[in-house]
Amino acid sequence: MTPSTLDISRQGAVARVFLNRPDVRNAFNDAVIAELTAAFRDLGGDTSLRAIVLGGHGKAFCAGGDLNWMRAMADAENARKRARADIEAARELMAPETAKRIRDLPKGDALATAQVAGILGQHDISLVSVLQKERAHGEAVPVVMMTHEARERDMRAALAGIDTLPVVASRTTMIRVEPA
Numbered sequence: 001m002t003p004s005t006l007d008i009s010r011q012g013a014v015a016r017v018f019l020n021r022p023d024v025r026n027a028f029n030d031a032v033i034a035e036l037t038a039a040f041r042d043l044g045g046d047t048s049l050r051a052i053v054l055g056g057h058g059k060a061f062c063a064g065g066d067l068n069w070m071r072a073m074a075d076a077e078n079a080r081k082r083a084r085a086d087i088e089a090a091r092e093l094m095a096p097e098t099a100k101r102i103r104d105l106p107k108g109d110a111l112a113t114a115q116v117a118g119i120l121g122q123h124d125i126s127l128v129s130v131l132q133k134e135r136a137h138g139e140a141v142p143v144v145m146m147t148h149e150a151r152e153r154d155m156r157a158a159l160a161g162i163d164t165l166p167v168v169a170s171r172t173t174m175i176r177v178e179p180a
Helices: 030-044 067-072 076-094 112-122 152-163
Strands: 006-011 014-019 051-056 103-106 127-132 140-147 174-177
Touching: 006 030, 014 030, 030 051, 112 127, 112 140, 112 152, 152 174
Parallel strands: 014 051, 051 174
Antiparallel strands: 006 014, 103 140, 127 140
16 A cells, blocks of 8 residues: 555665645644554565655655644544554554564563663763563563764764673664654
């Protein structure tokens, strides 16, 4: 199915996913959430990709929820059912295994996150947040790290260093978010 709310392109190891609803400042509705979820699921499974750039066409990256869509969901029962489905779709979009598998770190290495953060710091990159799923003893775990704005060359250098750490079980992936 061809997305109607997204503009998806690929060039080499980089995929670009742009919200394409500039008339409503790329506001989210059920179609946008569904198409983003599908796009990141598909792209996240492509091991040839090194980066996914998320952006928005027009004057704004994303204005948030589409007011017309939210008004159409005013019926309380329908709204609750749709909201649950959309929240689950959005949760899947944000799940580390969907397309944001950044690093797989083994359990039991309490310093693994600190080692990664240290390399980021050496390149003047600071962390905003770290998400880590629970895992069984001895298993690798997907970790998502969000950073403050950084120069791409610094980020690429940091990722190259992170890839050399013995605690990293798979190649790192960068997902860049930028305005159109």
